[in-house]
Amino acid sequence: MAGYPAWDQDSARTIIAGLAHLEGATLPMLHALQDAFGYVDPQAVPLIAEALNLSRAEVHGAISFYHDFRTAPQPARIVRLCRAEACQALGCEAVVDDLAREHGIVVDAAQAGDAAVETVYCLGNCALGPSALVDGELLGRVDAARIAALCRHGRAHS
Ligand code: FES
Numbered sequence: 001m002a003g004y005p006a007w008d009q010d011s012a013r014t015i016i017a018g019l020a021h022l023e024g025a026t027l028p029m030l031h032a033l034q035d036a037f038g039y040v041d042p043q044a045v046p047l048i049a050e051a052l053n054l055s056r057a058e059v060h061g062a063i064s065f066y067h068d069f070r071t072a073p074q075p076a077r078i079v080r081l082c083r084a085e086a087c088q089a090l091g092c093e094a095v096v097d098d099l100a101r102e103h104g105i106v107v108d109a110a111q112a113g114d115a116a117v118e119t120v121y122c123l124g125n126c127a128l129g130p131s132a133l134v135d136g137e138l139l140g141r142v143d144a145a146r147i148a149a150l151c152r153h154g155r156a157h158s
Contacts, residue, residue, distance in 0.1 A: 004038035007073070011036065012044050020051045026062045030069055039070040075116040079150050080133040081107060081142070084122040087129035090141075095130050098144030105148060115151035 005011075015032050019025050029048050033040045040063060049056045063069045083092050099105040099117065107117045125131040128140030134150055 004073070005036070007037050007039075007041040007043065009043055009047075012041070013047055016044070016047050016051050025052055026054070026059065027066070030063060030066075034069060038074050039072055042071060075114060077115040077135070077151065079115065079117045079147055080120040080123070081117055081147065082121065082123045082125070082129060082131040082133075083119045084126075086122070086126035087131055090129035092130035095142065095144050095147065099147055102144060103148035103151075105151060117147060117151065 012033055015036060016029050019028050019032060022028055026048060029051075030040055030044075033044055045056050045059045045063075048054070048059045052059075063071065081092065081095065083096070096107050099107060105117055108119050109116070120133065123131045123133050123138060125138050125140055130140075130142050132139045132142045132147060132150075139146070
């Protein structure tokens with residue numbers, strides 16, 4: 001589980017103030033905020049701009065230029081489901097369909113909250129597909145029920 005605290009404007013302000021003395025402090029601030037909260041809330045933009053005497057557009061520009069900054073809270077768990085060729089041959093698209101139809105889980109739908117399922121292309125577990133990666137653990141022969149259970153319960157062996 002990611003386990004990040006909810007965005008807190010006072011904590012964000014403290015983090016920003018603690019780094020304001022650095023040369024080129026924008027990126028260290030953004031990284032520190034993402035480390036603390038799992039993402040950079042849009043509310044950070046005016047705080048950083050003010051602390052560094054930049055325009056808000058400049059801060060926005062830094063966030064969007066570097067693709068590793070997230071601007072929305074992440075789900076507590078992300079299940080990565082392989083949809084590359086070998087796993088397709090072993091039925092991963094049926095898993096995707098069943099997830100939507102039977103469990104109301106839409107793969108690759110942007111969502112915050114408890115869990116999300118994202119497409120990846122090959123996890124190196126091709127013979128045992130459909131494959132999934134959850135909390136660093138590689139799973140083989142997954143079906144929709146197992147993925148849905150992972151999304152609900154937060155344990156790879158549920
Ligand atoms: S194609 Fe799915 S693990 Fe390789």
